Amino acid sequence: MHMADALISPAVGGTLWATSAGLIAYCSKKVKQELDDRKIPLMGVLGAFVFAAQMINFTIPATGSSGHLGGGMILAILLGPHAAFLTIASVLVVQALFFADGGLLALGCNIFNLGFFPCFLAYPLIYRPLAGREPKKERMVFAAIAASVIGLQLGAFGVVLETVFSGISELPFGNFLMLMQPIHLAIGIVEGLVTAAVVVFIWKARPELLESAEELEHISIKNVLVGLAAATVFTGCILSWFASANPDGLEWAMFRTSGKEELHTPGNGVHSSLAELQEKTAFLPDYSFKNPASEEVSEAWPSVNSGTSVSGLVGGTLTLLTMLLVGFVLKKRNRSLAEVRKE
Numbered sequence: 370m371h372m373a374d375a376l377i378s379p380a381v382g383g384t385l386w387a388t389s390a391g392l393i394a395y396c397s398k399k400v401k402q403e404l405d406d407r408k409i410p411l412m413g414v415l416g417a418f419v420f421a422a423q424m425i426n427f428t429i430p431a432t433g434s435s436g437h438l439g440g441g442m443i444l445a446i447l448l449g450p451h452a453a454f455l456t457i458a459s460v461l462v463v464q465a466l467f468f469a470d471g472g473l474l475a476l477g478c479n480i481f482n483l484g485f486f487p488c489f490l491a492y493p494l495i496y497r498p499l500a501g502r503e504p505k506k507e508r509m510v511f512a513a514i515a516a517s518v519i520g521l522q523l524g525a526f527g528v529v530l531e532t533v534f535s536g537i538s539e540l541p542f543g544n545f546l547m548l549m550q551p552i553h554l555a556i557g558i559v560e561g562l563v564t565a566a567v568v569v570f571i572w573k574a575r576p577e578l579l580e581s582a583e584e585l586e587h588i589s590i591k592n593v594l595v596g597l598a599a600a601t602v603f604t605g606c607i608l609s610w611f612a613s614a615n616p617d618g619l620e621w622a623m624f625r626t627s628g629k630e631e632l633h634t635p636g637n638g639v640h641s642s643l644a645e646l647q648e649k650t651a652f653l654p655d656y657s658f659k660n661p662a663s664e665e666v667s668e669a670w671p672s673v674n675s676g677t678s679v680s681g682l683v684g685g686t687l688t689l690l691t692m693l694l695v696g697f698v699l700k701k702r703n704r705s706l707a708e709v710r711k712e
Contacts, residue, residue: 370439370521370553370619371464371479372528374472375632378535379639385531386477392485393458399451401699408452409696414597415444416456416692417685420463421605422563424656424681428613429555434621435613436556439524441487442517442564446496447571447578450488457484459691463684469651473643478531482524491520504579506569513568514561521557525549528619539627548622556618570596605681609656610671656680 374382419440426435440460444453458480464470471479499512529549533542572579574593615621620630634640652659657676 370482370524370528370617371461371471372475372482372531372619373631373634374474374640374643375634376528376532376535376537376540377472377475377478379474381531381535382474382477382639384477385481389458389477389480389484392454392481396451396454397695397699400455403449403451404696404700408448409693409700410594412448412452412456412696413689413692414594414601415447416460416688418597418601418604419444419457420460420684420688421601421609421681423460423464424605424609424612424677424684426613426615426617427559428615429552429559429618432552432555432621433615434552434618435615436553436559436618438560438563439483439487439517439521441483442491442496442513442520442560443567445488445492446513446564446568450492453492454484454488455695456692457488459695460688463687463691465647466650467652467687468656468680468684469647469654470656473647474639478527482527482531486523486527487516487520490523491516495519504572504576506572509568509572509579510565513565514558517561517564518554518557521553521560522550525553525618537632539629539632540623541626544626545622548625549618552618552621601685602682605685606678609677609681610673612672612677614672653680653683656684 419438422438422440424437426437428435441453441457444456447453448456461471461476461479461483465473465476465479496512496516499515500509504512526546526549529542529546532540532545568579571593574596578593616624616630623632624630634644648654653676657674657680
């Protein structure tokens with residue numbers, strides 16, 4: 370559900386950039402107040418896992434479409450909403466800058482759609498009431514599925530509204546909406562099942578982590594980190610070969626509405642400048658090598674592709690390093706403020 374720049378006007382893109390930047394600042398302030406040494410590596414490893422998981426497009430039967438994990442709900446459940454929003458934002462920045470997945474003008478929209486709705490609406494209003502204060506396996510599974518579906522439905526609706534407000538006449542509101550919501554309902558159910566599986570794994574390994582997602586000071590999470598790191602490497606380097614080649618839910622809805630999977634991007638102004646910038650920064654565009662001669666192209670499935678494997682490993686590492694840097698900066702500022710208060 371990564372929006373391309375062709376869907377977004379500069380006004381809408383700029384507004385959502387400002388909105389997402391404000392949310393990042395707010396979440397940074399909140400995370401700074403609750404940060405500890407255990408939470409920083411967990412944010413990094415979970416961010417890397419979500420990056421790798423988003424590379425796996427799964428087929429939606431009988432539609433010709435596919436979907437991928439959003440990841441916001443997993444992050445919210447395991448980290449709390451504020452740290453989760455920072456983590457999903459970091460994943461999307463890495464994807465847009467270095468892999469050309471999602472446009473730079475649309476980056477604020479993608480952060481808002483994939484971060485705000487699951488972290489600040491679906492998690493507190495759906496997941497937590499359904500899971501309860503003392504989570505049990507069955508309640509967690511149901512809550513994870515329900516919250517994932519609602520979060521993705523809201524995100525899909527956000528895409529429709531942002532596109533319509535941008536004046537994309539090729540995608541009329543009614544038709545686009547009637548295609549986006551059902552296909553993302555199916556995608557949301559699959560995401561809910563994956564989310565539930567990850568949450569149950571964590572629950573079995575360290576159940577207290579789910580009871581206090583925002584306070585990890587007295588919880589040993591070494592085994593959790595090792596398990597997630599191994600899953601990240603396997604997913605990004607191996608499972609990514611099995612990704613569906615079908616268009617994702619957004620591309621599918623666009624094609625059914627307008628007859629095109631990709632809309633024409635304006636060749637001048639902000640769109641052109643950001644496209645040129647992204648072309649320079651994206652050293653592994655579309656999760657493959659820039660030089661096609663360096664990679665044998667195969668139409669077989671699974672598509673064993675070294676470029677994809679390298680992208681999974683590099684992207685996961687970049688996301689991990691980004692989150693470690695964010696954690697370091699927030700921790701340093703927190704210490705500086707503490708020293709100022711003592712004086």
